[in-house]
Amino acid sequence: MSLIGTGILRVPKEAKKGEVFRLQMVITHPMEPGTRKDAQGNLIPAHHLTKLVVSYNNREVTTINMGGAPSTNPFFAITVLADESGVIKIDYEDNKGGKWSKDAEIKVV
């Protein structure tokens, strides 16, 4: 089984209403930019994430589009304004058609 596309989404267990909390994620992916060459001098084909959508109870928080520059197994952190308990979901895809998602629950008090 390939690990590519496995995501870790870290959300605080609890947040106060109105608090801006930090959402951290790590996605297992080679993030090959397509500009590198292997030992024989052949170009390594690009294979990187292109899009990452963060939603909070089906409302979009942010859409991150990217090229090949983020590191291998990229880490991202963004902020989210806590307003109601629910589910935070990330959907991400790469340039070879891979699509994955991951979600986590948040309790707002």
Next chain:
Amino acid sequence: MDRRTFLAAAALSVLGLTATPLALKPSFASTAPERLVKAVKEKVGVDLSSIKETDKIMIQAPTIAETATAIPITVESSIPVDQVEKVWIFADNNPVPYVLDMTVTPLSGKVFVSTRIKMGSTSNVRAILKLKDGSYVMAAREVKVTVGGC
């Protein structure tokens, strides 16, 4: 050369020495690599030279990168989130300068993004913000890279 002209020449040369670092400090538009200008035009849609610099964008990055394959970059802004539409990050000297762009919504709470990027050589890391009123602002910070990671 008499004493007076010698002193005047000495004073001038000292002045010249102290003034040089200021003159050598790169200004954004003149030192921007061509592919960065092209990438900004393509991704952001405006000329790099028309974007104003601001001190309201904070870029946290190491001065000297330990590993060029994963340089932590954090872009934060004190501009309220409801005035910002989009954020772009570029690494000036990379073969592909474009790193990422992200939309900002009121649910974001504030303008904040942190990630790790690869860099080919020493260059500026640049953040460009599109504001709701249609204007663009940017900030840059130099990261020294000893061994490239691209």
